[in-house]
Amino acid sequence: MKILLLGSGELGKEFVIAAQRIGQTIIAVDSYENAPAMQVAHDFEVINMLDGEALDRIVAKHQPDFIVPEIEAIRTERFYDYEKQGITVVPSAKAANFTMNRKAIRDLAAKELGLRTAKYKYATSAEELQKAVxxxxxxxxxxxxxxxxxxxxxTIKTESDIEKAWQYAVAGSRGDVIEVIVEAFVNFDSEITLLTITQNNNPTLFCAPIGHRQERGDYQESWQPALVSEKDLYEAQDMAEKITEALGGAGLFGVEFFLTKEGVYFSELSPRPHDTGMVTLAGTQNFNEFELHLRAILSLPIFEITLEKAGASAVILASEDSTNPTFTGIEKVAALPKTDFRIFGKPTSRPYRRMGVVLSHDTLSTPINEVTERAKETAKLVTVNS
Ligand SMILES: Nc1ncnc2c1ncn2[C@@H]1O[C@H](COP(=O)(O)OP(=O)(O)OP(=O)(O)O)[C@@H](O)[C@H]1O
Ligand SMILES: NCC(=O)N[C@@H]1O[C@H](COP(=O)([O-])[O-])[C@@H](O)[C@H]1O
Ligand SMILES: [Mg+2]
Structure with missing residues:
Protein backbone atom coordinates (compact mmCIF):
# COMPACT_ATOMS: atom_id res chain seq x y z
CA MET A 1 0.00 0.00 0.00
CA LYS A 2 1.09 3.60 -0.56
CA ILE A 3 0.86 5.83 2.50
CA LEU A 4 1.14 9.62 2.46
CA LEU A 5 2.31 10.66 5.94
CA LEU A 6 1.42 14.28 6.76
CA GLY A 7 3.90 15.33 9.44
CA SER A 8 7.32 13.77 9.83
CA GLY A 9 8.43 14.14 13.44
CA GLU A 10 9.51 11.49 15.93
CA LEU A 11 6.09 9.84 16.02
CA GLY A 12 5.99 9.60 12.24
CA LYS A 13 9.50 8.19 12.18
CA GLU A 14 8.56 5.21 14.38
CA PHE A 15 5.39 4.73 12.33
CA VAL A 16 7.42 4.62 9.12
CA ILE A 17 9.85 2.11 10.63
CA ALA A 18 6.91 -0.12 11.60
CA ALA A 19 5.46 0.22 8.07
CA GLN A 20 8.80 -0.49 6.38
CA ARG A 21 9.07 -3.71 8.39
CA ILE A 22 5.93 -5.03 6.71
CA GLY A 23 6.67 -3.79 3.22
CA GLN A 24 4.56 -0.63 2.89
CA THR A 25 5.54 2.39 0.78
CA ILE A 26 5.71 5.77 2.53
CA ILE A 27 5.97 9.35 1.32
CA ALA A 28 6.81 11.56 4.29
CA VAL A 29 5.67 15.20 4.26
CA ASP A 30 6.56 18.17 6.46
CA SER A 31 7.35 21.86 6.27
CA TYR A 32 11.12 21.36 6.41
CA GLU A 33 13.66 19.06 4.78
CA ASN A 34 15.32 16.11 6.49
CA ALA A 35 12.56 15.78 9.10
CA PRO A 36 12.89 12.58 11.21
CA ALA A 37 10.35 10.46 9.30
CA MET A 38 11.76 11.56 5.91
CA GLN A 39 15.07 9.95 6.90
CA VAL A 40 13.45 6.48 6.82
CA ALA A 41 10.72 6.91 4.16
CA HIS A 42 10.81 6.06 0.44
CA ASP A 43 10.19 9.59 -0.71
CA PHE A 44 9.42 13.01 0.76
CA GLU A 45 7.70 16.31 0.04
CA VAL A 46 8.25 19.69 1.67
CA ILE A 47 5.08 21.82 1.69
CA ASN A 48 3.04 24.05 3.95
CA MET A 49 0.37 21.56 5.01
CA LEU A 50 -2.08 24.37 5.81
CA ASP A 51 -2.07 25.22 2.10
CA GLY A 52 -4.96 23.27 0.53
CA GLU A 53 -3.63 23.64 -3.01
CA ALA A 54 -0.22 22.31 -2.08
CA LEU A 55 -1.92 19.34 -0.41
CA ASP A 56 -4.09 18.70 -3.49
CA ARG A 57 -0.97 18.77 -5.64
CA ILE A 58 0.93 16.08 -3.73
CA VAL A 59 -2.15 13.90 -3.31
CA ALA A 60 -2.68 14.02 -7.09
CA LYS A 61 1.01 13.38 -7.70
CA HIS A 62 1.37 10.34 -5.41
CA GLN A 63 -2.17 8.89 -5.52
CA PRO A 64 -1.86 7.27 -2.08
CA ASP A 65 -4.12 4.52 -0.74
CA PHE A 66 -3.91 6.06 2.75
CA ILE A 67 -3.36 9.55 4.13
CA VAL A 68 -1.99 9.38 7.67
CA PRO A 69 -1.93 12.73 9.50
CA GLU A 70 0.88 13.00 12.06
CA ILE A 71 0.26 16.56 13.29
CA GLU A 72 -2.83 18.72 13.76
CA ALA A 73 -2.02 21.83 11.71
CA ILE A 74 -3.11 20.58 8.29
CA ARG A 75 -5.79 21.98 5.93
CA THR A 76 -7.97 19.06 7.05
CA GLU A 77 -11.09 20.43 5.33
CA ARG A 78 -9.58 18.94 2.15
CA PHE A 79 -9.71 15.48 3.70
CA TYR A 80 -13.44 15.09 3.05
CA ASP A 81 -12.74 15.40 -0.69
CA TYR A 82 -9.90 12.89 -0.57
CA GLU A 83 -12.24 10.45 1.15
CA LYS A 84 -14.73 10.94 -1.68
CA GLN A 85 -11.94 10.18 -4.16
CA GLY A 86 -11.59 6.75 -2.50
CA ILE A 87 -8.50 7.48 -0.40
CA THR A 88 -8.66 6.30 3.22
CA VAL A 89 -7.93 9.21 5.53
CA VAL A 90 -6.71 7.89 8.89
CA PRO A 91 -8.57 7.31 11.04
CA SER A 92 -11.24 9.38 9.21
CA ALA A 93 -11.55 12.83 7.64
CA LYS A 94 -13.89 13.78 10.47
CA ALA A 95 -11.46 12.68 13.20
CA ALA A 96 -8.58 14.65 11.69
CA ASN A 97 -10.73 17.68 10.96
CA PHE A 98 -12.38 17.80 14.39
CA THR A 99 -9.10 17.49 16.30
CA MET A 100 -7.21 20.10 14.27
CA ASN A 101 -9.20 22.74 16.13
CA ARG A 102 -9.84 22.45 19.87
CA LYS A 103 -13.31 23.94 19.45
CA ALA A 104 -14.76 21.19 17.26
CA ILE A 105 -13.55 18.34 19.45
CA ARG A 106 -14.45 20.04 22.74
CA ASP A 107 -17.99 20.88 21.62
CA LEU A 108 -18.45 17.33 20.33
CA ALA A 109 -17.24 15.85 23.64
CA ALA A 110 -19.05 18.19 26.03
CA LYS A 111 -22.20 19.22 24.17
CA GLU A 112 -23.01 16.35 21.84
CA LEU A 113 -21.71 13.37 23.82
CA GLY A 114 -22.13 14.83 27.31
CA LEU A 115 -18.64 13.86 28.51
CA ARG A 116 -17.40 15.56 31.69
CA THR A 117 -14.90 18.31 30.80
CA ALA A 118 -13.56 21.41 32.51
CA LYS A 119 -15.87 24.41 32.17
CA TYR A 120 -14.78 26.34 29.07
CA LYS A 121 -15.36 29.41 26.87
CA TYR A 122 -13.85 30.79 23.67
CA ALA A 123 -12.43 34.24 22.92
CA THR A 124 -11.31 36.04 19.75
CA SER A 125 -9.78 39.15 21.37
CA ALA A 126 -8.19 40.28 24.63
CA GLU A 127 -11.51 41.94 25.56
CA GLU A 128 -13.46 38.75 24.97
CA LEU A 129 -10.86 36.88 26.98
CA GLN A 130 -11.49 39.20 29.96
CA LYS A 131 -15.15 38.29 29.85
CA ALA A 132 -14.52 34.57 29.29
CA VAL A 133 -12.15 34.45 32.27
CA THR A 155 -2.33 29.57 33.19
CA ILE A 156 -4.10 32.67 34.45
CA LYS A 157 -3.65 33.03 38.19
CA THR A 158 -4.64 36.68 38.61
CA GLU A 159 -6.50 39.18 36.44
CA SER A 160 -3.25 40.87 35.53
CA ASP A 161 -2.22 37.71 33.61
CA ILE A 162 -5.04 38.03 31.06
CA GLU A 163 -3.43 40.40 28.54
CA LYS A 164 -0.15 38.42 28.65
CA ALA A 165 -2.03 35.14 28.15
CA TRP A 166 -3.73 36.55 25.05
CA GLN A 167 -0.45 37.75 23.51
CA TYR A 168 1.27 34.46 24.31
CA ALA A 169 -1.55 32.42 22.77
CA VAL A 170 -1.56 34.49 19.57
CA ALA A 171 2.22 34.11 19.25
CA GLY A 172 2.07 30.33 19.86
CA SER A 173 -0.83 29.63 17.52
CA ARG A 174 0.10 27.18 14.74
CA GLY A 175 -2.69 27.66 12.28
CA ASP A 176 -4.41 30.66 10.78
CA VAL A 177 -7.16 30.89 13.41
CA ILE A 178 -6.82 33.67 16.01
CA GLU A 179 -9.02 32.34 18.77
CA VAL A 180 -8.42 30.75 22.17
CA ILE A 181 -10.15 28.36 24.53
CA VAL A 182 -10.23 29.21 28.24
CA GLU A 183 -10.68 26.20 30.50
CA ALA A 184 -11.24 26.16 34.24
CA PHE A 185 -8.12 24.76 35.89
CA VAL A 186 -8.76 21.13 36.85
CA ASN A 187 -7.01 20.33 40.09
CA PHE A 188 -6.33 16.73 39.14
CA ASP A 189 -4.63 14.00 41.18
CA SER A 190 -3.07 12.55 38.05
CA GLU A 191 -3.50 12.48 34.29
CA ILE A 192 -3.48 9.60 31.85
CA THR A 193 -3.50 8.77 28.17
CA LEU A 194 -5.68 5.86 27.21
CA LEU A 195 -4.49 4.44 23.89
CA THR A 196 -7.68 3.29 22.19
CA ILE A 197 -7.65 1.26 18.98
CA THR A 198 -10.68 1.15 16.70
CA GLN A 199 -10.67 -1.62 14.12
CA ASN A 200 -12.59 -2.33 10.94
CA ASN A 201 -14.95 -5.23 11.71
CA ASN A 202 -13.37 -5.97 15.09
CA PRO A 203 -13.99 -4.62 18.58
CA THR A 204 -12.31 -1.54 20.06
CA LEU A 205 -9.25 -2.34 22.18
CA PHE A 206 -7.57 -0.44 25.01
CA CYS A 207 -3.96 -0.40 26.13
CA ALA A 208 -3.09 -0.29 29.82
CA PRO A 209 -3.33 3.37 30.92
CA ILE A 210 -0.26 5.57 30.55
CA GLY A 211 0.52 8.10 33.27
CA HIS A 212 2.42 11.28 32.50
CA ARG A 213 3.79 14.49 33.93
CA GLN A 214 3.70 17.73 31.99
CA GLU A 215 5.63 20.99 32.16
CA ARG A 216 4.85 24.06 30.01
CA GLY A 217 2.02 21.94 28.50
CA ASP A 218 4.50 19.39 27.18
CA TYR A 219 5.16 15.89 28.48
CA GLN A 220 8.33 15.19 30.49
CA GLU A 221 7.94 11.58 31.61
CA SER A 222 5.36 8.91 30.86
CA TRP A 223 4.90 5.47 32.39
CA GLN A 224 2.86 2.34 31.79
CA PRO A 225 0.91 0.92 33.52
CA ALA A 226 -0.45 3.91 35.45
CA LEU A 227 -2.18 3.08 38.70
CA VAL A 228 -5.86 3.79 38.11
CA SER A 229 -8.86 2.58 40.11
CA GLU A 230 -11.17 0.16 38.35
CA LYS A 231 -13.99 2.67 38.49
CA ASP A 232 -11.93 5.48 36.92
CA LEU A 233 -10.60 3.14 34.24
CA TYR A 234 -14.10 2.01 33.37
CA GLU A 235 -15.28 5.65 33.12
CA ALA A 236 -12.32 6.59 30.93
CA GLN A 237 -12.80 3.60 28.64
CA ASP A 238 -16.48 4.37 28.29
CA MET A 239 -15.74 7.98 27.31
CA ALA A 240 -12.95 6.90 24.94
CA GLU A 241 -15.25 4.44 23.24
CA LYS A 242 -17.97 7.07 22.79
CA ILE A 243 -15.74 9.75 21.33
CA THR A 244 -13.74 7.46 19.03
CA GLU A 245 -16.98 5.99 17.73
CA ALA A 246 -18.35 9.46 17.01
CA LEU A 247 -15.19 10.32 15.06
CA GLY A 248 -15.22 7.10 13.05
CA GLY A 249 -12.60 5.09 11.17
CA ALA A 250 -9.89 2.66 12.23
CA GLY A 251 -6.66 3.53 13.97
CA LEU A 252 -5.06 4.28 17.30
CA PHE A 253 -6.19 7.30 19.33
CA GLY A 254 -4.49 8.83 22.40
CA VAL A 255 -7.35 9.89 24.64
CA GLU A 256 -6.31 12.20 27.50
CA PHE A 257 -8.03 12.32 30.88
CA PHE A 258 -7.65 14.08 34.22
CA LEU A 259 -8.35 11.92 37.28
CA THR A 260 -9.90 13.84 40.18
CA LYS A 261 -11.69 13.04 43.43
CA GLU A 262 -14.95 13.92 41.65
CA GLY A 263 -14.30 11.46 38.83
CA VAL A 264 -12.72 11.45 35.38
CA TYR A 265 -12.53 14.51 33.09
CA PHE A 266 -12.07 14.19 29.34
CA SER A 267 -9.32 16.60 28.21
CA GLU A 268 -8.55 16.06 24.51
CA LEU A 269 -7.44 13.38 22.08
CA SER A 270 -5.04 12.67 19.23
CA PRO A 271 -6.42 10.52 16.40
CA ARG A 272 -2.91 9.09 16.02
CA PRO A 273 -0.02 7.81 18.16
CA HIS A 274 0.54 10.00 21.20
CA ASP A 275 3.84 11.41 22.43
CA THR A 276 3.32 9.92 25.92
CA GLY A 277 2.73 6.58 24.14
CA MET A 278 6.43 6.50 23.21
CA VAL A 279 6.72 4.55 26.47
CA THR A 280 5.50 1.54 24.46
CA LEU A 281 8.90 1.66 22.69
CA ALA A 282 10.29 0.32 25.98
CA GLY A 283 8.67 -3.03 25.16
CA THR A 284 5.81 -2.65 27.61
CA GLN A 285 3.35 -4.34 25.21
CA ASN A 286 3.34 -7.09 22.58
CA PHE A 287 2.88 -4.33 19.97
CA ASN A 288 4.00 -0.71 20.36
CA GLU A 289 1.57 2.12 19.60
CA PHE A 290 2.94 2.63 16.08
CA GLU A 291 2.52 -1.04 15.16
CA LEU A 292 -1.01 -0.95 16.55
CA HIS A 293 -1.89 2.15 14.51
CA LEU A 294 -0.55 0.51 11.36
CA ARG A 295 -2.36 -2.79 11.91
CA ALA A 296 -5.65 -1.06 12.56
CA ILE A 297 -5.24 1.09 9.43
CA LEU A 298 -4.40 -1.88 7.20
CA SER A 299 -7.32 -3.88 8.67
CA LEU A 300 -4.92 -6.48 10.03
CA PRO A 301 -6.77 -8.00 12.98
CA ILE A 302 -5.25 -7.38 16.41
CA PHE A 303 -6.05 -10.46 18.40
CA GLU A 304 -5.10 -8.99 21.76
CA ILE A 305 -2.85 -6.42 23.39
CA THR A 306 -0.81 -7.80 26.24
CA LEU A 307 1.11 -5.88 28.88
CA GLU A 308 4.56 -7.44 29.09
CA LYS A 309 6.61 -5.10 31.28
CA ALA A 310 6.54 -1.95 33.34
CA GLY A 311 8.11 0.90 31.40
CA ALA A 312 8.84 4.62 31.41
CA SER A 313 10.01 7.28 28.98
CA ALA A 314 11.73 10.57 29.78
CA VAL A 315 12.38 13.31 27.25
CA ILE A 316 15.72 14.70 26.11
CA LEU A 317 15.21 18.41 25.45
CA ALA A 318 17.46 20.95 23.77
CA SER A 319 18.23 24.16 25.62
CA GLU A 320 19.48 26.36 22.78
CA ASP A 321 19.04 27.17 19.11
CA SER A 322 21.38 25.25 16.86
CA THR A 323 21.65 24.19 13.22
CA ASN A 324 24.01 21.37 14.17
CA PRO A 325 22.88 19.81 17.44
CA THR A 326 25.11 17.08 18.88
CA PHE A 327 24.73 14.84 21.93
CA THR A 328 27.02 13.92 24.80
CA GLY A 329 26.43 11.33 27.50
CA ILE A 330 24.81 8.72 25.26
CA GLU A 331 27.46 6.13 26.18
CA LYS A 332 26.54 6.55 29.86
CA VAL A 333 22.92 5.74 29.02
CA ALA A 334 23.97 2.80 26.86
CA ALA A 335 25.96 1.32 29.75
CA LEU A 336 22.89 0.97 31.98
CA PRO A 337 20.78 -2.18 32.28
CA LYS A 338 17.08 -2.27 31.25
CA THR A 339 17.56 1.05 29.48
CA ASP A 340 17.29 2.19 25.86
CA PHE A 341 17.06 5.50 24.01
CA ARG A 342 16.02 7.15 20.75
CA ILE A 343 17.62 10.19 19.13
CA PHE A 344 15.12 11.57 16.64
CA GLY A 345 17.60 13.13 14.20
CA LYS A 346 15.96 16.58 14.11
CA PRO A 347 18.26 18.74 11.99
CA THR A 348 17.96 21.82 14.21
CA SER A 349 17.29 22.55 17.86
CA ARG A 350 15.58 25.33 19.80
CA PRO A 351 14.96 25.76 23.53
CA TYR A 352 12.76 22.95 24.86
CA ARG A 353 12.57 21.14 21.52
CA ARG A 354 12.22 17.38 22.12
CA MET A 355 15.28 15.76 20.53
CA GLY A 356 15.18 12.25 21.95
CA VAL A 357 13.79 10.02 24.62
CA VAL A 358 15.19 7.64 27.24
CA LEU A 359 13.31 4.40 27.85
CA SER A 360 13.49 2.15 30.87
CA HIS A 361 11.74 -1.09 31.62
CA ASP A 362 11.44 -3.69 34.34
CA THR A 363 9.30 -6.57 35.50
CA LEU A 364 5.58 -5.90 36.04
CA SER A 365 6.04 -6.34 39.78
CA THR A 366 8.51 -3.41 40.00
CA PRO A 367 6.92 -0.26 41.48
CA ILE A 368 6.20 1.99 38.49
CA ASN A 369 7.59 5.10 40.20
CA GLU A 370 10.99 3.38 40.45
CA VAL A 371 11.00 2.68 36.72
CA THR A 372 9.96 6.29 36.01
CA GLU A 373 12.54 7.77 38.37
CA ARG A 374 15.22 5.72 36.61
CA ALA A 375 14.20 7.01 33.16
CA LYS A 376 14.11 10.58 34.48
CA GLU A 377 17.55 10.38 36.11
CA THR A 378 19.00 8.67 33.04
CA ALA A 379 17.71 11.35 30.67
CA LYS A 380 19.70 13.90 32.70
CA LEU A 381 22.91 12.15 31.61
CA VAL A 382 22.38 13.38 28.04
CA THR A 383 23.23 16.91 26.95
CA VAL A 384 22.21 18.46 23.65
CA ASN A 385 25.07 20.71 22.46
CA SER A 386 24.69 23.57 20.03
N1 LIG B 1 -7.96 22.69 32.15
C1 LIG B 1 -6.79 22.26 32.61
N2 LIG B 1 -6.57 22.14 33.94
C2 LIG B 1 -5.39 21.74 34.42
N3 LIG B 1 -4.33 21.41 33.63
C3 LIG B 1 -4.48 21.50 32.31
C4 LIG B 1 -5.71 21.92 31.71
N4 LIG B 1 -5.56 21.91 30.38
C5 LIG B 1 -4.30 21.49 30.14
N5 LIG B 1 -3.64 21.24 31.29
C6 LIG B 1 -2.26 20.75 31.41
O1 LIG B 1 -1.54 21.07 30.24
C7 LIG B 1 -1.21 19.87 29.51
C8 LIG B 1 -1.28 20.12 28.02
O2 LIG B 1 -2.61 20.46 27.66
P1 LIG B 1 -3.23 19.94 26.30
O3 LIG B 1 -3.09 18.47 26.21
O4 LIG B 1 -4.59 20.50 26.16
O5 LIG B 1 -2.23 20.68 25.30
P2 LIG B 1 -1.70 20.31 23.87
O6 LIG B 1 -0.99 21.51 23.40
O7 LIG B 1 -2.82 19.79 23.05
O8 LIG B 1 -0.66 19.16 24.14
P3 LIG B 1 -0.35 17.86 23.26
O9 LIG B 1 -0.47 18.25 21.84
O10 LIG B 1 1.08 17.56 23.66
O11 LIG B 1 -1.29 16.81 23.73
C9 LIG B 1 -2.18 18.81 30.02
O12 LIG B 1 -1.69 17.51 29.81
C10 LIG B 1 -2.27 19.22 31.50
O13 LIG B 1 -1.12 18.81 32.21
N1 LIG C 1 2.29 16.54 21.16
C1 LIG C 1 2.38 16.37 19.77
C2 LIG C 1 3.71 15.74 19.39
O1 LIG C 1 4.48 15.31 20.24
N2 LIG C 1 3.99 15.66 18.10
C3 LIG C 1 5.23 15.16 17.58
O2 LIG C 1 6.19 16.20 17.57
C4 LIG C 1 6.56 16.51 16.22
C5 LIG C 1 6.86 17.98 16.04
O3 LIG C 1 8.03 18.23 16.73
P1 LIG C 1 8.85 19.62 16.55
O4 LIG C 1 7.93 20.70 17.05
O5 LIG C 1 10.07 19.45 17.39
O6 LIG C 1 9.14 19.78 15.08
C6 LIG C 1 5.40 16.03 15.37
O7 LIG C 1 5.75 15.84 14.04
C7 LIG C 1 5.05 14.76 16.12
O8 LIG C 1 5.93 13.71 15.81
MG1 LIG D 1 -2.52 16.94 25.27
Missing part, protein backbone atom coordinates in the same frame (compact mmCIF):
# COMPACT_ATOMS: atom_id res chain seq x y z
CA UNK A 134 -14.82 36.01 34.45
CA UNK A 135 -17.29 33.32 33.42
CA UNK A 136 -14.91 30.38 33.76
CA UNK A 137 -13.20 31.62 36.92
CA UNK A 138 -9.58 31.95 38.03
CA UNK A 139 -7.35 29.91 37.90
CA UNK A 140 -7.86 28.93 34.28
CA UNK A 141 -5.84 27.71 31.31
CA UNK A 142 -5.70 29.57 27.97
CA UNK A 143 -4.74 27.72 24.75
CA UNK A 144 -4.79 28.72 21.09
CA UNK A 145 -7.48 26.76 19.22
CA UNK A 146 -4.76 25.49 16.93
CA UNK A 147 -1.56 24.41 18.67
CA UNK A 148 0.01 21.35 20.25
CA UNK A 149 2.68 20.34 22.75
CA UNK A 150 1.61 23.24 24.96
CA UNK A 151 2.58 25.96 22.47
CA UNK A 152 0.89 29.25 23.35
CA UNK A 153 -0.61 27.72 26.52
CA UNK A 154 -0.55 29.56 29.85
Missing amino acids: QEVGIPCVVKPLMSSSGKGQS
